[in-house]
Amino acid sequence: MSKLIRGTLILTAATFFSKFLGLIFVIPFEWLVETDEVSGGALYSYAYTPYTVFLSISTLGLPLAVSKFVSKYNALGDYVTGRRLLKSGLIVMTISGFFAFLLLFSLAEWIATILISSKEGTDGNSFEDVTMVIRLVSTALIIVPIMSLIRGYFQGFQSMGPTGLSQVIEQIVRVGFILVSAFLVIVVFNGEISTAVGFATFAAFVGALASLIILLWYWKKRKPHLDKLMKGSIDHKVSLPKMYKELIQYAIPFVAVGLAIPIYQVIDQFTITNALRSGFGYDLARAESYYAVLQAYSQKLIMIPVSLATGLALTVIPLITTLYTKKDFSVLQSQITKIFEIVLFLTVPAGVGLALLGLPAYSLLFSKNIEIGGEVLSWYAPTAILFALFTVTAAILQGINKQKFAVYSLMMGIFVKLSLNYILIANIGIAGAIIGTNLGYILSIVINVLIIKKYAKYQFRPVFKRIILIGMFIGLMMIAVILAKWGVESIVGTDYSHTFTSLSVLLVSVLTGAGVYLYMSHFSGLLQHIFGDRIERIFKRKKARSN
Numbered sequence: 234m235s236k237l238i239r240g241t242l243i244l245t246a247a248t249f250f251s252k253f254l255g256l257i258f259v260i261p262f263e264w265l266v267e268t269d270e271v272s273g274g275a276l277y278s279y280a281y282t283p284y285t286v287f288l289s290i291s292t293l294g295l296p297l298a299v300s301k302f303v304s305k306y307n308a309l310g311d312y313v314t315g316r317r318l319l320k321s322g323l324i325v326m327t328i329s330g331f332f333a334f335l336l337l338f339s340l341a342e343w344i345a346t347i348l349i350s351s352k353e354g355t356d357g358n359s360f361e362d363v364t365m366v367i368r369l370v371s372t373a374l375i376i377v378p379i380m381s382l383i384r385g386y387f388q389g390f391q392s393m394g395p396t397g398l399s400q401v402i403e404q405i406v407r408v409g410f411i412l413v414s415a416f417l418v419i420v421v422f423n424g425e426i427s428t429a430v431g432f433a434t435f436a437a438f439v440g441a442l443a444s445l446i447i448l449l450w451y452w453k454k455r456k457p458h459l460d461k462l463m464k465g466s467i468d469h470k471v472s473l474p475k476m477y478k479e480l481i482q483y484a485i486p487f488v489a490v491g492l493a494i495p496i497y498q499v500i501d502q503f504t505i506t507n508a509l510r511s512g513f514g515y516d517l518a519r520a521e522s523y524y525a526v527l528q529a530y531s532q533k534l535i536m537i538p539v540s541l542a543t544g545l546a547l548t549v550i551p552l553i554t555t556l557y558t559k560k561d562f563s564v565l566q567s568q569i570t571k572i573f574e575i576v577l578f579l580t581v582p583a584g585v586g587l588a589l590l591g592l593p594a595y596s597l598l599f600s601k602n603i604e605i606g607g608e609v610l611s612w613y614a615p616t617a618i619l620f621a622l623f624t625v626t627a628a629i630l631q632g633i634n635k636q637k638f639a640v641y642s643l644m645m646g647i648f649v650k651l652s653l654n655y656i657l658i659a660n661i662g663i664a665g666a667i668i669g670t671n672l673g674y675i676l677s678i679v680i681n682v683l684i685i686k687k688y689a690k691y692q693f694r695p696v697f698k699r700i701i702l703i704g705m706f707i708g709l710m711m712i713a714v715i716l717a718k719w720g721v722e723s724i725v726g727t728d729y730s731h732t733f734t735s736l737s738v739l740l741v742s743v744l745t746g747a748g749v750y751l752y753m754s755h756f757s758g759l760l761q762h763i764f765g766d767r768i769e770r771i772f773k774r775k776k777a778r779s780n
Contacts (some may be wrong), residue, residue, distance in 0.1 A: 241699040248398030252537045258408040258596050259533050262433070265419045266426045273426045274529030275521040276293070276358045280366035280434040282502050282528070283344055285495040287337045288377055289488055298483035301631065302476075303389025308555045312466040318476055319386045323379060328376035332370050341367035347503060349517075358521065362427040364435045373437035380441055383448045395451040399444040407440030436626070483631070489640040490627040494620065497649055497673065498528060501666050504655045512659030523609075523663045526602055531610045534594065535617040538583035553632025565633075566691060572625060573696045574763045577703055579622040582750050585707055587614035589714050590742055597735035605663075607729070612667045626681035635688050641735035642680035646673035693743060702759055709749040717745040 259274075266273025299322060303315035344716070345363035386394040414432035418424040471479075505527070506520040513522075556565045587594060591614060594609030599606055629638040650673035657665025685691050721738045729735050754760040 240666050247400045249537065251400050254404045254408050255533055259530060261412060263599050264413060265415045265600060268430055273430045274525035275429045276362060276366055276427065277433055278525065278528040279348055279363050279502070280370040282494045282498045283337065283367060284370045284373070284437070286334045286492060286499060287371070287374060289491040299385035299761060300388040301483050303386055304391070304481055304555055306469070307389060308559060311469050313468040314471050314476070315386070315389060316463060318480070319382070319588070320381050321473060326378040326382045330374050330376070331519065334374040337371040337374060338368050340537050341371070346590065358427070366431050366746050367426065367428055370434035370437050372435065373441050373517055376438065376441040376445055380445045381727035382446060383452065387451065394517065395448055399406040399447040404553050406443040407436045410436040410439045454455055454556065483636065485640065489643050493588070493623060493643055497670050500650055500654050501528060505658060505663070505666055508655045508658035509663070513662065518646070522602055523605065526606045526609050527613065527663060527666060530599055531595070531613050534587065534610060535584070535614055538580045538617045539620045544596065553629060557633050565689070569629060569685070569689065569691055571763070574578045574699050574713060576621050576625050576699060577712045578763055580618050580709055581703060582710060583639070584615045584618040585711060586746050587617070588713060588742065589711065590718065590739055593735045593738040596729035597732065597739055600641060603729060604703050609663055612664050616667060616671055617676070619671060622678050623674050626678055626685060629685055630681060633689050635684055638684040640680060642677040645680065646677035649673040649676055706753045709753060713749040714742045714746040717742045
């Protein structure tokens with residue numbers, strides 16, 4: 234359990250910090266690149282969504298598959314096979330990354346044609362601008378696959394430090410480059426918004442390069458220790474064809490799961506603006522503003538609670554693989570229970586709380602389209618819970634070698650999203666895109682849970698008990714948040730265009746809701762049950778100091 238908690242904390246902290254930086258930079262970035270005529274946020278998303286899809290394809294799912302592969306052979310005392318895989322994998326990643334760069338660069342005009350007609354009027358982003366930003370972001374594909382593979386190798390040793398630090402450095406460098414370049418282009422040189430967004434997309438390459446340097450430093454530092462492990466290692470003498478056959482069996486589901494959110498975003502990218510224009514008669518600029526609110530801004534907020542599930546999933550895969558390989562099913566059952574408890578305990582209140590406070594949360598961070606943004610965020614926030622549950626359930630399936638079912642469940646969810654998305658948006662509005670996403674993810678999660686129950690022979694009764702308890706505390710938290718929000722609004726008003734109003738409502742409501750939730754969790758013993766005796770010792774030390 235210590236490895237699970239320690240690894241989860243490292244990756245969760247790193248992922249949370251990266252997501253937090255990704256959110257914070259959007260605030261000044263939105264101020265710099267959003268106007269009534271052009272949405273720089275929409276232009277930025279036009280580039281990043283296809284880039285994310287191509288990134289998942291170019292890595293072939295190998296980074297996480299390598300983590301699982303290395304973990305398996307390490308558990309068998311074979312460190313040689315993992316090293317051979319690393320060496321050959323770097324060659325494969327270099328080739329696939331360069332090929333993905335050439336392909337996305339070449340397809341940029343075709344993608345732009347689907348998104349923005351070359352014959353559009355003066356409103357909204359131009360065909361040429363969309364083509365340019367897609368081509369600039371494609372350069373990152375040359376480096377990111379190599380970087381991801383090295384991260385996967387370290388994770389196979391259940392060493393999460395290299396991944397965590399490289400993520401943080403990558404994000405710091407990327408965000409710094411985005412803000413400095415955007416400020417120089419817009420404020421100092423009075424340049425075009427499209428130029429600033431172009432530099433912002435190229436920042437993916439700059440950040441990836443910084444991350445790769447950190448990983449190479451870790452490799453140089455740890456190579457002597459890893460070489461010692463190899464000297465006393467068993468060598469199963471797995472041939473390269475057999476090695477890659479096994480790896481591909483692991484990799485395909487990782488590709489599918491890694492593509493989950495990007496594919497849903499691609500569906501939104503190709504349907505939101507067209508559906509809003511045909512269903513509601515919006516011009517391109519207005520339709521793009523809705524798209525930007527959902528994908529460029531609200532998405533950043535809701536992905537912060539999901540950072541826990543991301544960190545947990547990266548930790549879970551090698552750990553569950555090791556337990557499954559050793560046939561230690563009793564510990565495996567307890568680990569799966571703990572995983573669900575942690576995810577539900579942290580993500581559900583975050584998603585519900587953000588839904589209740591959508592308007593003050595959005596208006597505190599962003600200055601444009603706050604009414605639309607608050608409504609969209611309130612609708613979208615609970616989706617974070619579904620993102621987290623899908624990520625974790627898919628990771629468990631991969632750990633117990635039932636990864637093909639994660640692919641099936643994802644495909645069925647995507648089919649639901651694809652079938653309903655345009656119809657829902659054209660009839661309901663932007664909320665239709667969120668409803669389509671939720672329906673697809675719910676179906677995928679239900680399938681994953683049923684497969685875990687069947688093949689892991691997992692008993693969900695302990696988790697159901699925790700769900701009931703968490704649900705009761707969430708109910709009390711909601712009442713506290715609603716009352717606190719109403720109380721503060723009666724004093725400071727409801728004009729959320731003022732920062733003081735947004736900050737006051739958000740601060741008091743969050744502290745009140747979190748206080749009620751944590752107090753009830755501690756009072757009932759739920760907090761101690763999930764996080765162990767260390768939490769109890771912390772409370773006892775605080776109580777002793779107060780006395």
